[in-house]
Each structure stands twice: as structure tokens, then as C-alpha cells.
Amino acid sequence: MGKGRIEAFSDGVIAIIITIMVLEMKVPAGGSLKALIPVLPDFLSYVLSFLYLGIYWNNHHHMLHTVEKVTGGMLWANLHLLFWLSLIPFVTHWVNLNPFDPVPTAFYGIVLLMAAIGYWILQWRIIKSQGPNSLLRQAIGSDWKGKLSPVLYMIAIGMSLISQWAGYFLYTLVALIWLIPDRRIERVLGGRRFTE
Amino acid sequence: MGKGRIEAFSDGVIAIIITIMVLEMKVPAGGSLKALIPVLPDFLSYVLSFLYLGIYWNNHHHMLHTVEKVTGGMLWANLHLLFWLSLIPFVTHWVNLNPFDPVPTAFYGIVLLMAAIGYWILQWRIIKSQGPNSLLRQAIGSDWKGKLSPVLYMIAIGMSLISQWAGYFLYTLVALIWLIPDRRIERVLGGRRFTE
Amino acid sequence: MGKGRIEAFSDGVIAIIITIMVLEMKVPAGGSLKALIPVLPDFLSYVLSFLYLGIYWNNHHHMLHTVEKVTGGMLWANLHLLFWLSLIPFVTHWVNLNPFDPVPTAFYGIVLLMAAIGYWILQWRIIKSQGPNSLLRQAIGSDWKGKLSPVLYMIAIGMSLISQWAGYFLYTLVALIWLIPDRRIERVLGGRRFTE
Amino acid sequence: MGKGRIEAFSDGVIAIIITIMVLEMKVPAGGSLKALIPVLPDFLSYVLSFLYLGIYWNNHHHMLHTVEKVTGGMLWANLHLLFWLSLIPFVTHWVNLNPFDPVPTAFYGIVLLMAAIGYWILQWRIIKSQGPNSLLRQAIGSDWKGKLSPVLYMIAIGMSLISQWAGYFLYTLVALIWLIPDRRIERVLGGRRFTE
Numbered sequence: 056m057g058k059g060r061i062e063a064f065s066d067g068v069i070a071i072i073i074t075i076m077v078l079e080m081k082v083p084a085g086g087s088l089k090a091l092i093p094v095l096p097d098f099l100s101y102v103l104s105f106l107y108l109g110i111y112w113n114n115h116h117h118m119l120h121t122v123e124k125v126t127g128g129m130l131w132a133n134l135h136l137l138f139w140l141s142l143i144p145f146v147t148h149w150v151n152l153n154p155f156d157p158v159p160t161a162f163y164g165i166v167l168l169m170a171a172i173g174y175w176i177l178q179w180r181i182i183k184s185q186g187p188n189s190l191l192r193q194a195i196g197s198d199w200k201g202k203l204s205p206v207l208y209m210i211a212i213g214m215s216l217i218s219q220w221a222g223y224f225l226y227t228l229v230a231l232i233w234l235i236p237d238r239r240i241e242r243v244l245g246g247r248r249f250t251e
Numbered sequence: 252m253g254k255g256r257i258e259a260f261s262d263g264v265i266a267i268i269i270t271i272m273v274l275e276m277k278v279p280a281g282g283s284l285k286a287l288i289p290v291l292p293d294f295l296s297y298v299l300s301f302l303y304l305g306i307y308w309n310n311h312h313h314m315l316h317t318v319e320k321v322t323g324g325m326l327w328a329n330l331h332l333l334f335w336l337s338l339i340p341f342v343t344h345w346v347n348l349n350p351f352d353p354v355p356t357a358f359y360g361i362v363l364l365m366a367a368i369g370y371w372i373l374q375w376r377i378i379k380s381q382g383p384n385s386l387l388r389q390a391i392g393s394d395w396k397g398k399l400s401p402v403l404y405m406i407a408i409g410m411s412l413i414s415q416w417a418g419y420f421l422y423t424l425v426a427l428i429w430l431i432p433d434r435r436i437e438r439v440l441g442g443r444r445f446t447e
Numbered sequence: 448m449g450k451g452r453i454e455a456f457s458d459g460v461i462a463i464i465i466t467i468m469v470l471e472m473k474v475p476a477g478g479s480l481k482a483l484i485p486v487l488p489d490f491l492s493y494v495l496s497f498l499y500l501g502i503y504w505n506n507h508h509h510m511l512h513t514v515e516k517v518t519g520g521m522l523w524a525n526l527h528l529l530f531w532l533s534l535i536p537f538v539t540h541w542v543n544l545n546p547f548d549p550v551p552t553a554f555y556g557i558v559l560l561m562a563a564i565g566y567w568i569l570q571w572r573i574i575k576s577q578g579p580n581s582l583l584r585q586a587i588g589s590d591w592k593g594k595l596s597p598v599l600y601m602i603a604i605g606m607s608l609i610s611q612w613a614g615y616f617l618y619t620l621v622a623l624i625w626l627i628p629d630r631r632i633e634r635v636l637g638g639r640r641f642t643e
Numbered sequence: 644m645g646k647g648r649i650e651a652f653s654d655g656v657i658a659i660i661i662t663i664m665v666l667e668m669k670v671p672a673g674g675s676l677k678a679l680i681p682v683l684p685d686f687l688s689y690v691l692s693f694l695y696l697g698i699y700w701n702n703h704h705h706m707l708h709t710v711e712k713v714t715g716g717m718l719w720a721n722l723h724l725l726f727w728l729s730l731i732p733f734v735t736h737w738v739n740l741n742p743f744d745p746v747p748t749a750f751y752g753i754v755l756l757m758a759a760i761g762y763w764i765l766q767w768r769i770i771k772s773q774g775p776n777s778l779l780r781q782a783i784g785s786d787w788k789g790k791l792s793p794v795l796y797m798i799a800i801g802m803s804l805i806s807q808w809a810g811y812f813l814y815t816l817v818a819l820i821w822l823i824p825d826r827r828i829e830r831v832l833g834g835r836r837f838t839e
Contacts, residue, residue, distance in 0.1 A: 060258055060312050062648055067266030067459075070655030075274055077729050078663055082736050086744025105729075109722040116648050116718070130312070131430075134305040141273050141301075148278050156282025234719075256454055256508050263462030263655075271470055326508070327626075330501040337469050337497075345474050352478025452650055452704050459658030467666060522704070523822075526697040533665050533693075540670050548674025 058125045061133055065115060068137045073108045076101055076144045079151075097151045103227060104147045107167065110233045111140060111174070121191040122181055132180045136173035142166045160215035160222045167226065168208040175201060204229050254321045257329055261311060264333045269304040272297055272340045275347075293347045299423060300343045303363065306429045307336060307370065317387040318377055328376045332369035338362045356411035356418045363422065364404040371397060400425050450517045453525055457507060460529045465500045468493055468536045471543075489543045495619060496539045499559065502625045503532060503566065513583040514573055524572045528565035534558045552607035552614045559618065560600040567593060596621050646713045649721055653703060656725045661696045664689055664732045667739075685739045691815060692735045695755065698821045699728060699762065709779040710769055720768045724761035730754045748803035748810045755814065756796040763789060792817050 080097045083090035115136075122129070146166045149159045178201070182189045195201065207229050215222030276293045279286035311332075318325070342362045345355045374397070378385045391397065403425050411418030472489045475482035507528075514521070538558045541551045570593070574581045587593065599621050607614030668685045671678035703724075710717070734754045737747045766789070770777045783789065795817050803810030 060262060060315075063259060063651060064262045064266055064308060064312075066648060066652045067263050067655050068270055070652055071267055071270040071659055073725075074656055074659040074663065074729055075270065077733050078274070078666070080733055082733070082740060083747075086737075086741030086747050088746050091746070102726075105722075105726055109719075109726075112652060113715075113718050113722070116652075119648075127309075130309050131305075134301075134309070137269075138298075138301055138305075141270055145273050145276055145278070149282075152278060153282030158284050158287070159279075159282050256458060256511075259455060260458045260462055260504060260508075263459050264466055267463055267466040271466065274470070323505075326505050327501075330497075330505070333465075334494075334497055334501075337466055341469050341472055341474070345478075348474060349478030354480050354483070355475075355478050452654060452707075455651060456654045456658055456700060456704075459655050460662055463659055463662040467662065470666070519701075522701050523697075526693075526701070529661075530690075530693055530697075533662055537665050537668055537670070541674075544670060545674030550676050550679070551671075551674050 058119055058122050061125055061130060062116075062119055065119075065133060065137060066112070069108055069112045069115070069140065072141055072144060073105060073112075076104055076147055079144060079148045081151075096154050100147050100151055100154075103223075103230060104143050106230045106234065107170075108140065108143065110230065111136075111170065114174070114233075117194070118178060118181065118191060121185070121189075121194055124184065126180070126184050128180050129177065129184065132173070132177040136170065136177050139166055139170040139173050143170070155219050157216040157219065160219040161212045164208050164212040164215060164222060164226060167229075168205055168212065171201075171205050171208060175205075200232060203232070207232075254315055254318050257321055257326060258312075258315055261315075261329060261333060262308070265304055265308045265311070265336065268337055268340060269301060269308075272300055272343055275340060275344045277347075292350050296343050296347055296350075299419075299426060300339050302426045302430065303366075304336065304339065306426065307332075307366065310370070310429075313390070314374060314377065314387060317381070317385075317390055320380065322376070322380050324376050325373065325380065328369070328373040332366065332373050335362055335366040335369050339366070351415050353412040353415065356415040357408045360404050360408040360411060360418060360422060363425075364401055364408065367397075367401050367404060371401075396428060399428070403428075450511055450514050453517055453522060454508075454511055457511075457525060457529060458504070461500055461504045461507070461532065464533055464536060465497060465504075468496055468539055471536060471540045473543075488546050492539050492543055492546075495615075495622060496535050498622045498626065499562075500532065500535065502622065503528075503562065506566070506625075509586070510570060510573065510583060513577070513581075513586055516576065518572070518576050520572050521569065521576065524565070524569040528562065528569050531558055531562040531565050535562070547611050549608040549611065552611040553604045556600050556604040556607060556614060556618060559621075560597055560604065563593075563597050563600060567597075592624060595624070599624075646707055646710050649713055649718060650704075650707055653707075653721060653725060654700070657696055657700045657703070657728065660729055660732060661693060661700075664692055664735055667732060667736045669739075684742050688735050688739055688742075691811075691818060692731050694818045694822065695758075696728065696731065698818065699724075699758065702762070702821075705782070706766060706769065706779060709773070709777075709782055712772065714768070714772050716768050717765065717772065720761070720765040724758065724765050727754055727758040727761050731758070743807050745804040745807065748807040749800045752796050752800040752803060752810060752814060755817075756793055756800065759789075759793050759796060763793075788820060791820070795820075 080101055081094060083094050143166060146159065146163045150163050153159045178191065178195070182192045185191060207225055211222045211225035211229075214225060276297055277290060279290050339362060342355065342359045346359050349355045374387065374391070378388045381387060403421055407418045407421035407425075410421060472493055473486060475486050535558060538551070538555045542555050545551045570583065570587070574584045577583060599617055603614045603617035603621075606617065668689055669682060671682050731754060734747065734751045738751050741747045766779065766783070770780045773779060795813055799810045799813035799817075802813065
């Protein structure tokens with residue numbers, strides 16, 4: 056069974072999720088520069104959610120690249136991941152409307168945590184199906200990012216209840232960990248996780 | 252004629268349907284944990300509809316896998332199936348707004364029933380086109396799930412008029428039948444229906 | 448240059464157009480059977496627009512099948528066709544809100560007419576690029592449907608100003624001409640237009 | 644690493660962006676011909692944004708055509724481009740609501756400018772990865788359009804603050820530069836930029 060359709064379907068869902076979030080950004084009330092100020096948090100949360108979905112698409116792309124035979128279990132693990140990703144616009148919208156309430160900020164992190172778990176399950180299914188010489192297992196190496204992220208999400212969720220800024224800071228930090236030090240730090244640490 | 256585009260188009264439509272339902276989930280009014288309670292039924296119906304669309308995509312994926320030559324009849328049968336699937340967000344939304352009215356609950360089931368019939372027509376078209384040694388006919392085996400589901404939908408539609416809970420219970424049950432016992436029960440019953 | 452992306456992009460756009468129309472169907476105000484009555488015109492116009500987009504996708508699918516080399520002109524002709532198709536949800540929505548006003552009913556037809564012209568331009572571009580032995584020219588035969596439809600649209604647009612029912616009747620008739628008599632009548636008339 | 648998914652994902656995102664803009668076009672209030680007049684600016688801005696997205700898709704299509712090996716840098720440069728393109732419906736909507744305010748008109752241009760920079764970065768990444776005999780470098784030639792556009796955007800952004808009409812005129816001019824003189828002028832100037 057080819058992997059073409061699991062890729063195409065995931066691409067479709069992630070493309071839609073990443074795009075509909077803009078639909079939910081409220082258009083500034085008026086044409087002045089000042090009218091842009093209340094839209095700024097919306098914009099920043101859109102950027103953060105866009106980054107997360109971009110990172111997921113990127114890693115998904117690389118992960119699926121190692122797959123040769125798609126199993127039924129992978130299809131369901133993939134749908135499970137997409138389910139949590141599809142909730143990102145929902146929590147993004149909720150956070151936008153209540154940026155300084157502990158519960159929405161924590162829920163943003165819970166959805167990120169569940170997506171990370173969903174990604175981990177899919178990864179585990181693929182590694183399992185590839186047997187002892189799993190190409191994916193070699194590619195992810197120590198997978199320190201994959202192991203660190205859920206810990207940081209959990210800290211962020213807890214922190215959100217006290218300080219929303221701390222929560223947002225940690226959510227942004229995890230995104231940056233995935234984005235920035237891909238080449239140098241990772242080579243040192245041995246966990247390449249599909250860079251280039 | 253290749254099957255690439257019928258797959259791509261179906262993937263696109265199902266990906267959009269599965270994602271736009273989140274757009275229709277009402278964002279909690281306020282940032283408290285209590286504000287999440289009225290959103291819970293929305294969330295549960297989203298999960299159920301997501302499951303149904305995931306099951307359809309999954310089975311569609313496997314079914315098309317057996318197709319070598321796409322006929323005009325298949326294209327139309329496929330569009331007919333997609334039409335009923337596209338109504339799932341509509342009835343999901345209606346049910347969310349009126350969770351304890353008999354008519355919306357019954358209509359949810361009617362759309363599921365029509366989608367099941369649409370799926371059956373597409374399956375029948377493919378089997379017919381594959382001739383006496385149809386690969387698809389062998390793959391579906393006794394097709395006990397395909398035969399049981401419409402019966403359960405019809406019971407659920409009738410029950411919905413008396414008790415909405417009974418309707419929701421049966422709709423969930425059909426989804427679980429398709430999800431859970433794929434490996435063991437099916438092998439016993441002889442109807443593998445594309446597992447793995 | 449391969450035709451994969453022109454197909455993928457068109458599939459994506461048509462899939463989105465066909466699906467977002469449901470988003471614009473107003474959910475019944477209340478949970479009774481009576482609440483469904485005012486939604487009925489919406490539903491019927493959704494069915495009609497779904498049929499039109501299905502027909503376009505279907506014919507587009509077959510037409511592109513004959514293409515081997517994609518030219519820049521085809522890309523733009525295709526975008527032009529997609530532009531008019533993308534206005535179908537807009538006019539469908541307008542007609543739904545004002546079903547018995549001459550102007551929206553006529554505009555529904557104008558968009559259909561422009562889409563038909565867009566389709567014709569794309570077809571002409573492809574035939575031109577294929578040279579004297581154009582496979583597409585042979586496939587469309589006399590193209591009586593392609594020639595009759597714009598005439599019927601123009602009559603329908605004119606009639607809409609007097610009687611909206613006459614307009615709707617003709618719009619439905621054109622859809623049925625494309626749908627129903629594909630096999631028998633067309634073989635007689637010599638214009639197969641990609642049937643099977 | 645194949646380029647299939649980067650194409651599929653970009654097609655998906657651009658297809659969604661180009662289509663959701665129609666969702667935001669306000670349906671005329673009433674069924675008269677006069678009711679269409681206030682919708683006209685919406686329609687014109689939709690046409691302009693559709694043109695821009697069509698041009699981007701077209702050029703993206705041709706640019707990716709020269710790529711053989713997709714690198715991680717390209718994936719991120721592509722996501723960056725898609726980010727700015729995804730803001731086009733947002734600024735289109737803002738401009739529609741405030742057509743004669745300097746700030747929204749200027750922001751429309753800023754998003755176009757950022758998208759042009761995003762395109763340029765992706766182009767530069769691809770050329771860099773292709774080494775000294777880069778096929779893409781040859782294909783773009785002098786790239787006079789790619790160099791002229793950002794200059795015109797910057798002039799347009801400045802002009803928008805004084806006269807919105809001047810801004811709209813220049814935004815339209817850039818679109819036309821990309822659309823119209825593809826064959827003759829470009830051959831003379833030596834910069835073919837993927838024509839045909």
C-alpha cells in the first residue's frame with residue numbers, strides 16, 4: 056500500500072488548518088494605525104500557531120519519507136495526530152479572546168501536548184513496523200527534541216495557571232527549539248531529527 | 252484512466268469537511284473552566300463526526316486501492332458519496348444547537364445512512380467493473396459491517412424520535428464497530444474489510 | 448512540464464468550492480421538522496451548485512487526461528475557469544437570500560455562462576496545443592453539449608428577469624443534460640464528450 | 644527527497660487562500676441591481692488578489708519545476724512565503740472595509756512586498772542549492788520583473804499614504820506586468836522567467 060494518499064490527506068488537512076486560522080483573525084475596526092493594536096495579539100498567536108503547524112508539516116514530511124509500507128495502524132495514528140492539530144485554530148481563537156485567563160492559556164498547551172503525544176505514537180508505530188533496522192529510528196537519533204518538548208509543555212501548562220506570560224514564553228521557546236538550532240547543536244547532540 | 256485524481260479530489264473534499272467542522276465549534280464565552288461545559292456537547296459531536304469521516308477516508312483509501320481502471324460511473328458514485336459526507340458538518344451543527352430534539356438527531360442518522368448507501372453504491376460499481384474475480388469482492392469478504400451499519404442507522408433514526416440518547420448511543424456504537432474490533436473479530440467472522 | 452500540479456491545484460480549488468457552500472447553508476432555526484422548510488431552497492440550490500461543480504470536475508478530469516504537455520496559456524486559461532467557478536458559492540448564497548428577485552437569478556446564470564466560456568477557452572487552448580491530430584478534438588466530437596449550454600444559459604438569463612422559475616428550470620435542465628443521457632443519446636449524436 | 648509534498652502542500656494552501664477570499668465577499672443586501680454597487684469594490688479587490696495568488700501559484704509551479712532535491716532550507720523558505728500569502732485575504736478584507744484609508748491600503752502593499760521578499764528568498768535558496776550551473780538561474784535570466792516589483796511596491800506603499808488610488812493603480816500595474824507582456828517584451832529583455 057502506497058503512502059501517497061496518507062501524505063496527500065495530511066497535506067490537505069494541515070494546509071486547511073494553517074489557512075483557516077487567518078479567517079478567524081478579526082479585521083481591525085477602522086482604518087487607522089491605532090486600530091491595528093488590538094489585532095496584534097491575534098497576529099502573534101497566528102504566527103505562533105502557523106509556526107507549530109509548519110514544524111509539524113515539516114517533520115511529518117520527513118518522517119513519512121522513511122516509510123515504505125503503510126499499515127492500518129499508521130492510518131489511525133495519523134488521523135489521531137490530525138485530530139489534535141485540527142483543534143489548534145480552536146484554542147488559538149479562544150486564547151485570542153481571553154489572552155490573560157489561565158484556562159485558555161493552559162488549554163493551548165494541552166492541545167500542543169496531545170499533538171506531541173499523537174506525533175510520538177505515529178513515530179512509534181512507524182518504527183515498530185520497520186523492524187530492528189528501522190530507518191526512522193536511526194534518523195531521529197536521541198530524539199532529544201521529541202523528549203524535551205512534552206516536558207516543556209507540561210511545565211508551560213502548569214505555569215499558565217499562575218502567569219500567562221510564562222506559558223506563552225515556553226510555547227514560543229519550544230517552537231524556537233524546533234526551528235533554530237537545527238544544524239549545529241543537533242549534530243553535537245547526535246540527534247539530527249531529519250535536518251536537511 | 253488513472254485513479255490519481257479521484258483519490259486527490261476525495262482526499263481534498265474529506266480533508267476540508269473534517270476540518271471545517273472545527274470552524275463551527277463555538278468558542279467558549281469567557282476564559283473560565285466553567286465556560287467549557289456548554290462547549291462539551293459540541294466537542295463530543297465533533298469527535299464523533301471526525302471519527303466517521305476518518306473511517307470513511309480510511310475505507311475509501313483501501314477500496315480505491317483495489318481499483319485499476321476508473322470508469323465514469325465510479326466518478327459519479329464517488330461524487331454522490333462525497334455529497335452526503337459534505338452534509339455531515341451541517342447536521343453536526345444542527346444537532347449541536349438542538350441536542351435534545353428528535354428531528355435533528357434523526358437527521359444526523361439519515362445523513363449517515365445516505366452516506367453508507369453512497370459508499371455501498373461506489374463499492375458495487377467497483378466490484379461490477381472488476382468482473383467475476385473482483386479483488387474488492389474478495390477483500391470485503393462477508394462485509395458484515397457494511398450490512399449491519401445501515402440496519403443500526405435505521406434503528407437509531409427510529410429511536411432518536413423517542414430518546415435522543417439512544418440515537419447517539421447507536422451512532423457511536425456503529426463508529427466503534429468500524430474502529431475497534433478490526434483484527435480479531437473480523438478474522439473469525441471472515442470479513443476482513445481491508446484491515447491492514 | 449507535467450500536468451500533475453495543474454490537476455492538483457484544480458482539484459484543491461474545486462474541492463474547496465464544493466465544500467464551503469455547505470458552510471453557507473443556514474442551520475434551521477430550531478429543532479422541529481417545520482424549521483427545515485425555510486432551509487429547503489438553500490438545500491436545493493446547494494444540490495444544483497454541487498451538481499454543476501461535480502460536472503465541471505468530471506469534465507476537467509477527462510479533458511486534462513488528454514493533455515501531455517502543459518503550456519503557460521493553459522495554466523492561465525485554467526485559472527480563469529477556476530475564477531468563475533469560485534464565484535458559484537457567492538451567487539448561490541445571493542440567490543438563497545433573494546430567490547425570487549430577477550437580478551440574483553440572472554447573475555447565477557451569468558456566472559454559469561462565464562464558467563462555460565472559461566471551460567471552452569481552456570478546451571480550445573488544449574486543442575490548439577495538440578495540433579491537427581488533437582486527441583481532445585476527437586474526444587469531444589461534435590461537442591453538442593458544449594455548444595448548447597451557453598445558448599440555454601443565455602435564454603435562462605433572459606427568462607430569469609421575467610420568471611425566476613423559468614430560470615431555475617433551465618439551469619437544472621442544463622445540469623441534467625450533462626448528467627443523464629451520457630451513454631445513449633450521445634452515441635447517436637456522435638458527440639461522446641469523454642463518456643467513460 | 645522528492646518535491647511532491649512541497650508542491651502538494653503549497654497547492655493546497657494557495658488553493659484554500661484563493662478560495663476563502665470569496666467567503667469574505669459580502670453578499671449584496673437585497674436583490675436589486677443597485678445592491679450590487681457597494682459590492683463592486685469587494686469584487687475588484689477579489690479579482691486583484693486572485694490575480695496575485697494566480698501569478699504566485701504559476702511562478703511557484705515553474706520555479707519548483709527546476710528543483711530536483713528539496714532541502715530543509717527550501718521547506719522553511721516555502722512556508723515563509725506561504726505565511727505572507729495567507730495574509731492576503733486578511734488585508735483584502737481590511738481594504739474592502741476601509742477602501743479610502745491610507746493605512747489599510749499601505750498594508751496591502753506591505754503584505755505584497757513581504758510575499759515578494761519571501762518568493763525571492765525561496766528562489767535564492769533553490770539557486771544556491773543547484774550550484775554554479777543552476778537551471779533556475781538560467782531560467783529567470785535578468786529577473787527584471789522580480790527586481791522591479793519590490794521597488795514598485797515600495798513606491799505604492801508610500802503613495803498610498805497620500806492617494807489610495809495611486810496605490811491601487813500601482814498594485815494593479817505590478818499584477819499586469821506579470822500577466823501581460825510575458826512573450827514579447829521578455830524575450831527582448833532577455834529575462835524569460837519561465838514563460839511557457
